[in-house]
Every structure is written in C-alpha cells, then in structure tokens.
Amino acid sequence: MKPDVRKGQAPPMEPRDRFGERFRARFFDPAFRGEDAAIARLEEIAWQGYTQGRKAPVTRKAGPEFQDPDYELSVEWYETRNRLLAAQSRWGEAATPSRVLVICASPRNDGTCPGEISKTFRLAGIAQHTLVEAGLEVDFLDLSLLTSDYDRHIHPCKGCVSTAMPLCHWPCSCYPNHSTNQVNDWMAEIYERWVSAHGILLVTPTHWYTMASPLKLMMDRLVCADGGNPDPTATGGKNPEKAKALELQGWDYPKHLAGRTYGVVVHGDVAGIEGTRRALCDWLDWMGLIDAGAASRIDRYIGYYEPYATSHDTLDHDEAVQEEVRNAARALTQAVRELRAGRLSAPGRDLERPRPK
DSSP states (O other): OOOOOOOSSSSOOHHHHHHHHHHHHHHOGGGGGHHHHHHHHHHHHHHHHEEEEEEESSEOOOOOOSTTTTTTHHHHHHHHHHHHHHHHHTTOOTTTOOOOOOOOOOOOTTTTOOOOOOOHHHHHHHHHHHHHHOOOOOEEEEEHHHHHSSTOOOOOOOOGGTOOOGGSSSOOOOOBBBBGGGGOHHHHHHHHHHHSSEEEEEEEETOOOOOOOHHHHHHHHGGGTTTSSSGGGGGGTHHHHHHHHHHOOOOOBBTTTOOOOOEEEESSSSOHHHHHHHHHHHHHHTTTTEOOOOGGGGEEEETTTGGGGGGGHHHHHHHHHHHHHHHHHHHHHHHHHHHHOOOOOOOOTSOOOOOOO
16 A cells, blocks of 8 residues: 655745744834844844754754664754653662652643632642652642743644654654744653653643643643654654555554553533543543542532632532542552552553554
C-alpha cells in the first residue's frame, strides 16, 4: 500500500505587513515607544526566521544512538528527551522515593481575572496534605498558571498522529517552533513530571459537560506518550511520507507512561461530572496506567444548582466530599505501594492487542 499525503488546506504565508502588525501587537503598551527603532530591527529578524522556516535554529548531529546519525536534531528536543530518559531510569530504581503528581486542572486563581482561588485548588490541596502525611513525595502541578503567568503556554496538539503515528515524536517535537513564535511551551517540563511520578491524581472542575481547558490541552499533548516515536530521525523530522511508510511497515505503539497508577476527582455544580470522570479514566486506562480502585475515582456535585458566589462556603460545609478526596489520596497511596512492591494487579495488560493503536 503506497502512502498518500493529502494537501491543500494550509493558507499561504502571512504577507509582510500583516506579519508586522502581529509582531508589533505585543508592544502596544506606550512604554515601548522609546524603543520603536529597536523593535523594528527585531521585527525584521523575526520575519527572516518566519520566511526561512527556522523552526529549530540550534541543532546538533543526532549521533549513533539514532537511526540517522547525521540528521540535524533540535538541541532543545534532544535535551528534553535526555531528561525523560534520566527520569524514567530514576523512576524504576527501588531507592527512589515514591512520588505522586497531583494536578490541579482549574484555570481559576486569585492572580488573574477571577480574583479568587478555585475549589479545585482546595480539593487538590486536601489530597496533597493526605499524601504527604502518608510519607509520599508530592509534585503539585497547578495548571491555572497558564492564565496568570507571563507568556506561559501549553500549545495545542497539531494532530500528527492522525497523519501517521511515527510522525508523533516522544517527547513532542512540534514545539518550540521559533519561526512562528510558538515558544515557552510548558509541556517540555510537564512530560518530565509525569515520567517521574509513580502515581497521578487528577483534580478537575466540569466546564460545559467536560474537563477544564488547561487539562484538555495537556491531555492532547500527552498523545505522544501513547505510541509516540522516540527517534525523529526515522521520519526525517516531520516528513509525512516517511512516517506513513514506517507505520504501514508495522508500528508497535510504545506506551511510555505505562505502569503508573492513578486516581481522578471530578467536581461540578450542574451537570457533566460522570461523563468527565469516565472520559478521564478511559484515557488513563488506554495509556496503560492502572487505576487505584473505586475510591480513587470520584465525581461529586458541590452546591448543586446553588449560586456560584457562595460555592466556597458550600465546600466549607461539605465535609463528606472533603473526606472522599482524602480517601482518593489514601487509595492512591496504597496503590503506589503495591505498585512498587510488584503486587499491583492489572489483569490482561500483557496480552497482545489484536488492534494496536
């Protein structure tokens, strides 16, 4: 079967004047006016990078550990990849302390427009305290920093998998893309935090019948952990023809995060919590993670159809949901200990899949 690459969707490159408008938009503040000449010089450098496609301006020879040792590999990607290899090695060592990644998935915090902390942050904090009391190391990932930090991003997944699985590299090589100013991508750090964890606890609100947008951004960018290609030289970087041919030869879909254990806490106030919890658990199951039991997978309403303005007060009085979150953390603690002792059962995980994907 000959691979067929379909073309015709992408628009032409931006004209010079429109590029300039977009570049200068970040300098709208009148405080920059004294540096307009310098900004113009930077704009011209950025324009050259854009027109010349300097996605990875600093590269190195891939070396003998890759299929094509002479391929010019992004130094930034190579360094991220090496950190993941080191993290995976530490993860498997018996002497490494047991570690849980607690993820607060709400975009709300008091350092940005809402002016108030989220209930998700409070629930994740309850879980964090419970895990620390049990003697585990806790890495607290607050995704609300996307809305309050300067120029911090989780750029969207570009869907390389849908062209061919080997085109999706582990870790993701779509970013940074310096030619289009798609930089400051947080995922390079977040990948390492996932790899370093023995357990994962996701805590998310429900927004429009599903998980909050920061969590969905992270989820989509973790597709490279489920079948991603650890050797970009095998596809000549982002060459779709080579990637399609490689997939059609037979791809083994390596699960780079398999073997970790997880829990999920979903809360809402009107609808959608059950579907969100199921979607998250299905996603984690698919990636080869192992659930920590029924107590670790919960969905609850906090102030059902009550005013938003008093929802924190409602959570103050809902001691049952607070205890359920503690139980989710306790179940995850038990699962991490069972995992590291080699006793955590996941029947069927070693069976050959007739439909790998």
